[in-house]
Amino acid sequence: MTLEKVPLGVPASVKDPVEASVTSVKGPPKGLTKDLANDSANDSANDSANDSAQGFAKEDAPEREVRGGAGATALEPPRYLGGRRRGPVASTAVRVLVPLLLLAAWWYGTASGAISSEILAGPGAVVGALGELVATGQLGDYLLASAQRAGLGVLVGGGLGLLLGVVAGLSALGEELVDPTMQMKRAVPFLALVPLFISWFGVEETFKVVLIAVAAASPMYAYTYLGVRGVDRKIVEAARGFGLTGTRLAFGVIIPTALPNILMALRICLSVSLTGLIAAEQIGATEGIGYLVTLAQQYYRTDYMVLCIVIYAVLGLLIDLAIRGVERVAMPWRGQVAAR
């Protein structure tokens, strides 16, 4: 096996043909992983390094058998084919184990009197509070109002972050123009902008949506920028070789390759939007799950304070589930190539 036969994707730094062939046969080559990981410190680069490394191992395996001589009669499965998956039942059981333990500790702590109800309301009181909110129809109204604000905010802010991230990632001029400002903006806590935004946008919906949008723009920008920068130039070259240019290149190759990062960004944007909701709905709101936090504080209801935390936790789970679903639909190849 010579250097010419080494597939696309092995950096030129692997100069020694012998070492190259040995590493490509034996599984994930150390030099390769390290080089790519150093190139850009992000998940997708690491993943693609692992992916391609496995690819070589699989491709090269039969070749080794042939060269192995007459003694070999059957195909030998590669030593590493990715982690073995647990069954869905076992996996779910492990998944809910820690939350259940936390719940049990909470229950026991409050029921035994070890934790005073002034400090932490018990699960019974929280379920009672939830029942009240459902009975008055407030829960639905609050969730809907907040979902609209957060949705609009993430759409605008995330959209802008995505756009700027792609621009900065794709073109040097774009990076020079956009990146310093975005890095400055990223360091400004959006909560510091609340008083200014009130005087600019009032206290109505515009203010709330703008606040969430500003909060969501930064993570989306940072992750998209990294993701686009991390796209393997050989993939881009290959796509160009097939005649892809312009928007087709951007939408067909670059953005799908950066998709893991973008979806991670979306996760963070949605979580940040919950923080934004608390800040925004403290001011001039009559409904919303952030407003519920304010109400619980103003009326000294510890049961509602804990209920708010539970609601946020459940929303966090739902956001994660939704993004996992999107990942499965939008990146069907990932299940086959990811390291785990």
Place this chain on the structure above:
Amino acid sequence: MWTSRRRTRAALVVAALSLTALTAACGGADTAKTAAGAAGGKGGGAVLKIKDPGNSGPLAVAKKEGILEKRLAEVGATVQWGGSYASFTATVDAVRSGSINVLEGAISPVLGYLVSGKDIKIFAFTDPVTDPAAPQTDGLVVKPDSPITSVKDLVGKQVAVNKGGRGEYLLLLALQEAGIPADQVKRVYLNPDQGASAFATGKVDAWWAIVRAYPEAVAKGARVVVHGRDLKDQDLNMQAARTELLTEHPEVVRVYLKVLQELTAEAQKNPEKFQNVFLDQGPTAVSGPRLTDEIARTRYAKVPRFATAADGAFVTDVAGIFQKYGVLPTAVNPNDVIFDLKPAA
């Protein structure tokens, strides 16, 4: 060169597309807002912007029954009910931005705003409740087993108060009356809801609980050292409005005050109607002993009255305490603060 130019072009196309979409979205929102604004200001009349009245009190009943809407329509004005605010600071921000133009509260918290801005004025005061049978509305609370039994015991202790508000005013007043220099007591600035947590977990030695926090603290077993009513408390409840509303539409504000007076008088006779106005359940609803307490409080509530030049003394006294202890940087001239809304008889 060729590749990078292509890449730049791709980026530009993406940029242009997204920008168009965003502009369209923003444009849509703007149009909607303008339309709503035009509808709100129909007839060119004044708009009273009041924050969310919550679930109890005269304004909550006014909102529920549409009383203000009806009465204001007679003078060509409308009312716009806003949202609620987590703190007084946030409320003041809303007043500054014009999202609220009428607000009620004690004198003390608005002084900080009045020192720097001339855009709101006080047009009505509510005299303090003096009937000894009326439930207390605030107090310096300590834990039941606390060694603190009088204001003098506060020396070297930490006391939670809301900054520049009624809690801090009452503490400073109590210290002054007891002859204790204010710097011998550590004031910990916490909003009422934060104060509640800090007090419950023993992070502060005492807490001047005001408004809703006070009955809550007493219900949880706190011991009261001194009440605001035991002091020479000059911090009256007041109604204030933005200056342009008062000068341009005084008749509208008079209608608002009239409605408030009528409803407060009704509440004295029929206090039950003024609790749990919108909801019997949920975080804003009160029940049990708290409800009984609220009903008693409402029964004794005083009716607000027009502010007069003589009321300047209240403002001067409260501001004097704040200025003496460095809470306010400068004095407040009562003539800049009080608006004479009373119609010439």
